[in-house]
Amino acid sequence: MPPKAKAAGKGRAPAKRKLAEEFPPGEVLTDTGKKAWKLGAPIGQGGFGLIYLGDENSAKPVGSDARYVIKVEPSDNGPLFSELKFYMRAAKPELIQNWIKSHKLKNLGVPKYWGSGLHEKEGKRYRFMVIDRLGTDLQKKFEECGKTFPRKLVLQLGLRLLDILEYIHDHEYVHADIKASNLMLSHSDPNQVYLVDYGLAYRYSPDGVHKEYKEDPKRCHDGTIEFTSIDAHKGASPCRRSDLEILCYCMVQWLCGRLPWEDKLQDPLYVRDSKMRCQENISQFMTKCFSSQDKPDEIQRFMEELKSLGYQDKPPYEKLRSILQAGLKTIQARDDGKMEFTPVNAAVSLPAQKTTKRKKAADEECETDGSPLKKKRVAKKKDTNGLKKSPKKTPKPRKVPKHGDPKPSLVDFGTQTSPGLAQRSRGRPKKTST
Numbered sequence: 001m002p003p004k005a006k007a008a009g010k011g012r013a014p015a016k017r018k019l020a021e022e023f024p025p026g027e028v029l030t031d032t033g034k035k036a037w038k039l040g041a042p043i044g045q046g047g048f049g050l051i052y053l054g055d056e057n058s059a060k061p062v063g064s065d066a067r068y069v070i071k072v073e074p075s076d077n078g079p080l081f082s083e084l085k086f087y088m089r090a091a092k093p094e095l096i097q098n099w100i101k102s103h104k105l106k107n108l109g110v111p112k113y114w115g116s117g118l119h120e121k122e123g124k125r126y127r128f129m130v131i132d133r134l135g136t137d138l139q140k141k142f143e144e145c146g147k148t149f150p151r152k153l154v155l156q157l158g159l160r161l162l163d164i165l166e167y168i169h170d171h172e173y174v175h176a177d178i179k180a181s182n183l184m185l186s187h188s189d190p191n192q193v194y195l196v197d198y199g200l201a202y203r204y205s206p207d208g209v210h211k212e213y214k215e216d217p218k219r220c221h222d223g224t225i226e227f228t229s230i231d232a233h234k235g236a237s238p239c240r241r242s243d244l245e246i247l248c249y250c251m252v253q254w255l256c257g258r259l260p261w262e263d264k265l266q267d268p269l270y271v272r273d274s275k276m277r278c279q280e281n282i283s284q285f286m287t288k289c290f291s292s293q294d295k296p297d298e299i300q301r302f303m304e305e306l307k308s309l310g311y312q313d314k315p316p317y318e319k320l321r322s323i324l325q326a327g328l329k330t331i332q333a334r335d336d337g338k339m340e341f342t343p344v345n346a347a348v349s350l351p352a353q354k355t356t357k358r359k360k361a362a363d364e365e366c367e368t369d370g371s372p373l374k375k376k377r378v379a380k381k382k383d384t385n386g387l388k389k390s391p392k393k394t395p396k397p398r399k400v401p402k403h404g405d406p407k408p409s410l411v412d413f414g415t416q417t418s419p420g421l422a423q424r425s426r427g428r429p430k431k432t433s434t
Contacts, residue, residue, distance in 0.1 A: 022050060023121070028057050029070065029128050031115035037130055038062050039070060049073030049080070054130060068114060069133045075118060075125040084129050086198040087113035090171035091131075099167055106337065109164045109183075109194040132187075134194055139181035141341045142254065148344045149254040151296060152333045157183070157193065158251055158302075158324045159335055164195045165247070166317045169240050172208075176200040176238040177223050178246045180254070191339050202238050211237050213311045221268040226259055230279065231311070233272035241309040244320070248303050249275075255296060256289045279307060298327030 027039040040053030040062025054070035055062045073080045091113040100108050114130040138157075142149065149157075161178065168175060175182075177200040186192035200223060204211050213236055220235040222228065227249045229242035253259050261274040278285040282303045286295055301323050309315060328334055 023052070023072070025061060029117065029119045031117040031130065033115060035115055037070060037115065040066055043069070049077065053133070067133055068130050070128055070130050072119070072126050072128045075127045077127070080127055080129060083198045083201070084116055084127070086173055086201040087129065087131065088116070090168060090173055095171070105163060107192050108167055109160055109192065110167060111194055111196060134184040134196065135187045135190070136185055137181050138183040138185070138193070139179070142180045145341055145343045148257045150340065150342060150344055151255060151331055152328065153339055153341065154251050154254045155298070155324045155327050156335055156339055157254070158247065159321060160193050161195065161247055162317055162321055162324070165243050168201075169243070172203050172205045173201050174204050174238045174240060174243050176202055176232065176242060178243060178250055179224050179227050180250065191337055193339070204237065204239050210312045211239075221272070225265050225268060225271055226262055230272065230275050233268065233275065236311075239311050240315050241306060241311065241313065244306050244315055248299065248306065251299055252289055255299070260285070260288050282307065296327060298323050298330065
């Protein structure tokens with residue numbers, strides 16, 4: 001396996017990866033099983049390379065209705081190599097189909113792996129992988145809904161993710177980076193959701209032997225800072241409870257719009273301490289996030305159940321499902337398999353805030369009052385095309401209101417630590433729809 005990229009220290013940018021050159025439509029790649037695949041048009045680009053529409057090789061060009069996508073990167077790069085190991089071990093079509101049948105599921109949100117190999121052209125080598133084509137990601141849906149999902153939808157997503165996590169955990173892996181931008185709807189069925197991006201997937205139990213708990217300062221805060229687990233903040237390898245802890249943070253954010261520590265993501269120790277305080281007093285955490293009439297008791301019960309899990313313990317998946325099902329009954333709903341992405345009428349409009357992947361070294365200047373609100377509003381003035389707008393007379397600036405959420409104490413939920421702490425960065429590729 002290629003060595004992992006070293007963490008970026010303070011003041012140093014992560015090493016740049018080579019970008020794959022774009023292949024023309026019709027390029028034929030042959031996988032390790034001697035099966036030929038034809039590239040269509042590129043539909044996305046990430047730090048690792050390009051994503052193309054793809055299909056089995058034939059005389060016909062690859063159309064816009066292609067069932068597959070093909071990820072291609074220079075063979076010297078590492079992200080796709082790491083993800084490929086997961087797909088080869090745990091995402092073969094027969095494995096997924098057998099699980100669906102034995103567990104009486106209608107669907108399982110793990111993309112199927114169809115082939116991979118190396119391709120040479122003009123003296124250069126490229127790695128490629130063929131998987132199911134998917135649709136839009138949930139982060140786009142979350143923003144379209146005003147950054148708040150309906151309670152029924154959140155509980156349904158929780159149930160779908162429990163199915164997915166139980167499957168990948170049973171196949172010796174944890175995901176370690178669950179978030180809306182890593183959840184994608186099916187290309188053909190908007191009621192099916194898939195967990196993607198296994199670049200951080202970790203084989204926690206090779207050959208059935210669970211890894212020991214060991215903190216490594218060089219690995220502290222791996223993952224996406226606002227969601228990552230306390231284990232990861234401490235530098236320990238992710239485990240099954242880590243995935244479920246991340247899921248809890250996602251469900252809370254989807255319900256109330258933001259997490260209490262999101263204003264200080266540049267300070268990973270503050271984020272870590274905030275999460276530890278959350279686990280120590282879950283009831284207080286829920287009060288910080290929700291009004292008394294909107295508090296989802298099932299999420300608190302879910303978190304309380306996870307609190308007692310040890311590092312190597314197997315989660316009680318069925319009990320966790322029953323907790324979420326009870327939540328649906330509370331709101332007189334049921335898991336009917338239909339996911340409705342509709343804005344919540346009573347949702348508070350929140351300022352746009354990008355999901356932060358492995359944070360860059362946090363040595364950027366912060367506002368003296370600790371609030372990132374002004375900084376983010378200023379950033380919004382940039383034109384999306386990267387062009388300067390023509391100078392024009394602007395009206396008298398009006399006073400910018402404080403955050404619309406009537407919970408100013410959110411920022412104080414944790415122990416303040418010194419800002420500017422350097423954080424690791426592995427240069428995660430930008431998410432693209434597949």
